[in-house]
Amino acid sequence: MSERAGWWSLRVRITSATTAIVLVVLACGAVGLVWLLRSNMVESEATTAGQQAAQIASEAETLGSLPPFEADEVIIQQQRNGRVVAVADDDFVGVPPLPVSDELQIVEVLDQEWAVRSSPVMLQPGVRQHVVVGRSLYGAHEATESATILLSGAVPAVSLFVAVMTWTVVGRSLRPVEQIRSVVENIGNDVTGRISEPRGKDEVARLAVTMNRMLERLEKSRRAQQRFVSDASHELRSPVAAIRQHAQVALLHPEAVTLPGLAEVVDAEAARLEELVSGLLLLARIDERSASVQQEIDLDDLLLAEGKRLRALGVRVDLTKVGPARVVADTALMTRAVRNASENARRHARSLVAFELTDNGTTAVLRVDDDGPGVPEEDRERMFHRFERRDDARDRDSGGAGLGLAIIAEAARQAGGTALLDTSALGGARLEMRLPSGS
Template sequence: MAEPAARQPAAGARRARRGASIRLRILVAALSVVAVALSLGAVAVVWSLDRLLTASVGAQLTDELAALAEGVDAGTIQTAALVQRDDDVLVALRTATGVVVNADAAAQLPEPPALEPIEARLDDERFVVVAEQVDEGTIVVARSASAIDDAVRLATMLLLVAVPLAIVLVGTVVWIVVGRALDPVDRMRAEVDAIDATALDRRLPASGRGDEIDRLAATMNRMLGRVEAGARARRRFVADASHELRSPLASMRQFAELSRTHPQATAPGELADVVLAEGERMHGIVEALLLLARLDEHEAGQRRPVDLDDLALTEVQRVRALGRRIDGAALRSAPVVGDARLLGRALRNLVDNALRHARDGVALGSVVRDGRSMVWVDDDGSGVPEGERERVFERFVRLDESRARDAGGSGLGLAIVREVARAHAGDAWITTSPAGGARFVLELPVDADRT
């Protein structure tokens, strides 16, 4: 099953390469936004220009009309003098008897319902029209908007050229800038792609600028460091496990060969006893390895309310049933949330470790302090040197290598304790016990709902 899983990222990478690149997607997105913005801006500019020029012409006509109306009312301008000002201006006087000036052209002009200018079309030509009441009727003045239309048309043509040029310019700049921004990422990808299991010590260079690319390189270097540490740990783990399993297998093989070669040198049933003993030892090693493998995959079991003091009391009863001396007077309520089976296994490992090194007996205690539930196991043995207190939690580590295999452990018990603790967001550590030996402490977050 491992081989297909290993091939999935490669297939995903091939699919990613077939898709549009980030550079192209950014370019398309940028050009889309710029094109929409510039198009809307161009339409707004043309419309605003048309409205501005039309309002300007309307204001001019209003001033001219006011002067005409004042002159007509004052008698300084005769109605017969209301003639067409130029080719673009039409003037009409509407009375009860009809149009008296420029009747042929101006008769078709509408009369604005108010003093505000309006727009009208005459022979497919747009006019701005204003009107004002005088004593003799209504004076209507109109100016052709052809100059306005010409200006708007020119502006439209200029924008039709300028907008595409601006889009092309923006696209070119975006393409170059994004390409330069992504070049370091592409180089990093190539460098990471070249790192295999034989070159896990390689790291990505950093520019020192402290930007996003530098932070990405630092993150990937930390990831490579974790991968390298994990690979070293796995190699060491495999080597140690092989060594641990080789020893019981060698013992069984040697005794079997001795029994076959010199049957008179071995008692009946002795081979079976050796096989059973070494098989039990191998079973313990394999079970511990499987548990550590599950903990490495962050499988912390089912989380339920658990009392560490209850688990400790169970260990007190077990040890007393074995005929060993153990003190549980210091046990106090220590509620946590976690997997009772795993926590019980961790506590049993601590108690068994203490029993192997204790001269007279062991003591258990528990307490809640500063939001943490703690349970400890004390022994009156020789203790653990301060410089070795972290190393004993490593896998297959034994400080007393001279002790007999059947009396000692596999070197996995304390490693399981720490992994169980960390799987429950806690930790395990060592200090000196009041009896002069070692105190092993299992510390976990307290169950706040039960305190």
């Protein structure tokens, strides 16, 4: 209910904001329109009053007096020295003198407003008089009032129409989003479901496509996690089962198992268990953090240290092709990757392990070769998957848990490079890492 209320709340907010904006704009427009209408009508009356004043002044000079003029909306006065001398319509006798001015004057007379203009007239030699014309603004007031009443009803009506249309359009626009939300909510823990993608390429369609891609990534991640947990459980169970088996045999048949023999089995399985747990913890830390702490590493120092370690173990090592190279990577992860590469070569080498490191200024290439049986081409890609081992390694006690190459691939990926298996010049396997140069 809260989610649905949230969508309705968004609908209300959009509708309210749109209606308020339209209402304000229309109201301002209506006020401006009324003001413009009144101004134009007043200006029109003033212009007419000025023209009438000039025409009547010309006729009065010809006739020697004001010509008669009867109209309820027009006051015509002949003034001299601020006094009314004559009027064109006897109905306006007694009206106070209207102002004499070349500019428009608006005065209130007889409970009405009048637009007043004047024109000079010479009816007697040396006596300057004025013809003053006042035109009623009643019609302007009537038109302005009618427009105000009309717009007072039209503005709310248009705003209401906009509100209804916005409510409808927003509701229809949010309906697919609500359907997407409902489908995703109903999917729950089953990420195999997908959203029906609407037609078109608008925002809602792109949202549906993005949600389906996200669900696909979640499904792949869940499958990988389930596979990882299953494989890890199996790998962890093997050394534990071996230790328990030998311990139970020692308890039930102490004469068949010597203490040194039992200790040797426990030590070997414990070492295998330790290696497996260490690899699992490292991969878990890699999966949990979004970005590793990276810094420049002298990759040649790591290779020389590994070569020295292997020689101490009695392995013949060739370091003649190791040149200087620096890369930007997670120090702990890259160190573990180099260790895994050298151990993998030592485990399968017959007599020689060769290290090679070159840097062309943009890419550092690390190669670890051995003269062992090599890796079949069809198995090379899957060997970088977690818990994947060669068939011959499964039968050997030192075969590892299948995490070494997975850690190498992850180290290369986080450093922005790649890792692959190939055939070495010695006839065995070659582990190659291509990393962006840090120099």
